[in-house]
Amino acid sequence: MQKNKIGEIFVRSGLISADALKRALVEHRKNPNEKLSRTLVRMNLTSYSEVAEVLSRQSNIPFIDLNMVVIDPRAVQKIPAELAMKHHILPIYAEKNNLVLAVEDPYDFEAVEAARFASGLNIRPHVASYPDISNAIQRYHALDVVMKARAVQKPDEDMDFILKHTLGNDVQLAQLKEQSKSAVVQNTLNTIIFQAIAIRADAIVFEPLKTHLQVRNRANGALSNGTKIPKKLQKAMLAHIKIMAGLDYAKHMIPQKGRTQYHMQQRTLELEVSCLPAQYGESVIIQILDFGEQVPLIKDLGFQAEDMMKALKLLSLPNGMILVCGPPGSGQTATVYALAHEVLRHQRRIVTIEASIGYQLKGAQQVQINAASGLNFSRALESVLRQHTEVIVLGDIRDKKTAETALRASLNGHLILGVVRSRTLTDAISDLIALGVSPQLVSSALSGIITQRMVRKLCPHCREQYHPLPSLLKKIEETVHERPSGEFLRGKGCQACNFSGFHERFAVYYIALMSQTMARIIQQDVTKSGISRIESSLLSKAILARVTDGETSLEELERVIFHDGRPRRLLNPEDDEQVEQFQQSPQAEAPQHSAPVKASAPLPDEPVLAQTQGSLPVIVRYKAEECKILIVEPNLKLKTQISNALIARSFQVLSATNGVEALETIVRELPDLVICESVLPKLDGLNMVYRLRKSTNTGGIPVIIISSKAETADRIRGFAAGSDDYLPKPFSMHELFLRINAILRRTRRS
Structure with missing residues (x-):
């Protein structure tokens, strides 16, 4: 369609004025190959989402939000990547002889015809926004683009690996280098790393599956799926990674660990590679360490005034041990480096001993352990102590010898800053004692413990006000001994935060100083004290203050403080105890019987329901x-x-008629069960379930799909989307209630 015709559509719809169209057409003549809609957006006259909605409405072609649907990778492959990029189209899913196709311009009949010719299927176009299609093409065709468009190129000069720790076997090394010379492999890996850095990921995970090699990125403590690498490239890709990290590619059945450097423009990144044998090949994790990142300062950690005073008091001590603890990934390394940096200001000699050097600390000697050469934590510590070091940073305390040596050194004039991978203060002390260290030595040498948690910040682009569940408010009130009040915010999810609702993280702390009371508790039994409750309460209060300031949500507070690994929302401690007792009792393995009761009222006739035999179960x-x-x-x-x-059986009932309305209701109300038709307006049921499973807040809510599609393939598609049960129509109410009963009995407790 001609540009002026499209422009007239935009004017008639009220999207832009006639004067704006004239200015846009003048601007468009400078770049006639650009679509008029993109020119309008570039001139800030409208947005891509508004353009898509207008084109959908004017053409009577449905609008589709690509962020709210499940894209079938098999359907994507029905159209070549070059064609998808040329016409800016993307297949969504195929059904029989039809291919649902996302298009930027519904009047681009050439694109539709090209898709029909390439796929051999009837095309059902749906309008989507330009950036959504671009992102989807990049996500699903990234590997094709790298393999086909860049195979003839040399590896990027600004993404150059430095090979370190050369292998001893020259023949083997030559063979491995030969296998890794492929430009496809090198450029693909460069693209994967570049994309991970772009989203500020701290780790890249290569998970070998039966059909492909799945790449996942970890950012802000959460994993997200990335590129899928064909199975035929798996060995070459992993070989290339292992060669770059100085590992032995010939050894597949033993864990290995290595390092390499990665240069990108003016930055130097340290990549720590670890390999682990798995069912379908070696699982590889690349930890990304930024050597250009500045050492955090103590004033930037986020200490409250009282905690800052405690921390400075600990650092002013001539000797003693300061432990930093928390769950994995909670920022202990950043904290201990900030403390060490503060000590350096007072002209004290510092040596760090770490498995992996986290930051470049100017003015300190940094030692990286190397188990292969016999340099472990205990041997390194003994050597450092002989050099009259005043302050020692221990990146981990894993064994009795290291723990005892460090504790005794802290009694003999050394200040030890140690990291322990324990979740709580109580766990940290218990873990030291479990290594075989005497409680008397721990209580004598310990000066203080810093416990911390990382909390996700709400995305500033999609924060919205909401009303949290009363049960959540009560649960938090019981912990912090005050009722949360004021306006509560949550992240709705948007493109900027990858629809997680969160962007970046901050830390909260609890600092305990050693006292006579604490020493007595340690020598008796720290696990029987009330310290853990105090710790939990104070951490909760610190997070609650940030909730009040609109920085995070109550659900995030619940996740950080109460999370115990269960997929569902947490039960109360009393319920946890009942669950454990029930699981250990003989009744836990006995079949459950339901006494039938009569329905309170006859159900109206409905052709989609089968005849109900018997009465409904209790x-x-x-x-x-x-x-x-x-x-x-x-x-x-x-x-x-x-x-x-x-309702007749006393359930609280909510309802929705389309997928979008259902998603909004689920996020707002967090129901205990969803009964959902698979075919829905706006957003179909399977895509709705898929969206639920991607969110940490709704991922554990059980879903029963009810559908007139009863084929085996339909059932498989339903379960693959994440449903807990699939009930074809027609069905009996008796069967539906049995299925409801089975699910709620597993996920709810009276």
Whole structure:
């Protein structure tokens, strides 16, 4: 369609004025190959989302939000990458002889015809925004682009690996180098690392699966899926990584660990590579360490005034041991370096001993252990002590000898800053004693313990006000002994935060100074004291203060403080105890029987329901009145029928008629169960389930799919999307209630 025709559509719809169109056409003549819609956005006259909505409405072609649907990789492959990039189109999924296609311009008939010719399928176009299609093409065709468009290129000069720790076997090294010379492999790996750095990931995970090699990035403490590498390239890719890290490619059945440097423009990154044998090949993790990153200062850690005073008091001591503890990935390395940097200001000699050097600390001697050559923590520590070092940073305390040597050194004039991989203060002390260290030595040498947690910050682009669940407010009140109040915010999820609702993290701390009371508790039994409750309460209060300031959410507080690894929202401690007792009792393995009861009222006739035989079962081992069930069903008659049956049995019932409305209700209400039709307007049921599973807040909510699609492939598709059960229509209410009963009995407790 001609540019002026498209422009007239934009003017008629009210998207832009006639004067704006004239200015845009003048600007467009400078770059006639650019679509007019992109020119309008570049001139800040509109947005891509508004353009897509107008084109959808004017052409009567449905709009599709690519961030809210599951894209089938098999469908993507039905159109070559070159064609997708040329016409800016992307297949979403194929159904029988039809291919659902995302298009930027519904009037680009040439693109539709090209897709029909390439795929051999009938095309059902859906309008999507330009950046959404661009991002999807990059995500799903990234490997194709690298393999086909860059195979003839040399590896990027500004992404050059430095090979370190040369292998001793020259023949083997020559063979390995030969295998890694492929430009496809090198450029693909460079692209993967570059993309990880762009999203500020701190680790890249290569997970070998049965059909492909899955790449995942860890950013802000969460993993996200990245490129899928074909199985045929798996060995070459992993060989290249291992060669660059100085590892022995010939050894596949033993764990290995190595390092390499990575230069990108003016930055030098240290990549720590670890390999582990797995079922479908070696699992490889690349830890990204930025040597150009500045050592954090103590004033930037986020200490409250009282904690800052405690920290400075500890650092002023001539000797003693200061432990920094917390769950893995909670920022202990940054904290201990900030403390060491503060000590350096007072002209004291510092040596660090670490498995991997986290930061370049100017003015300190830094030692990296090398188990292969016999340099472990204990031997390095003994050597450092002979050099009259005043302050020693221990990156980890893993064994009795290291622990005892460090504790005794702290009694003999040395200040030891140690990191322990323990979740809480109580765990840190218990773990030292479990290594075989005497409680008396621990209590005598320890000066203080810093416990910390990393909390995700809400994305500033999609924060919104909401009302948290009363049960969550009560749970937090019981911990911090005050009722959370004021306005509460949460992250809705947007493109800027990769639809997680969070962007970056901050730390909260609890600092305990050693006292006579603490020493007595350690010598008796620290696990029986109330220290852990005090620690949890103070950490919760610190996070709650940031909730009040709008920096994070109550759900994030719950995740950080109460998370115990269960996929569902946490139970109360009393419930945890009941669950453990129940699991250990003989009844836990016995079959559960339901006593049938009569339905309170006959159900209205509905052709989609089969004839119900017998009466509906009683729900056991939970209270129905405390269970919230969401029904997502566009058929009003069927939705009413199921709703009435649930209400008659005291369930709390919510309802929605389309996928978008259902998602909003789920995020707001967090129901205990979702009963969902697979075919829904706006956002279909399977895509809705997929979106639920991507969020930490909703990922554990069980879902029953009800559908008129009863083929095996349909059931597999439903379970693959993440549903817990799949019930084809027609079905009986008796069977539906049995399935509800089975799910709620597993996930709810009375």
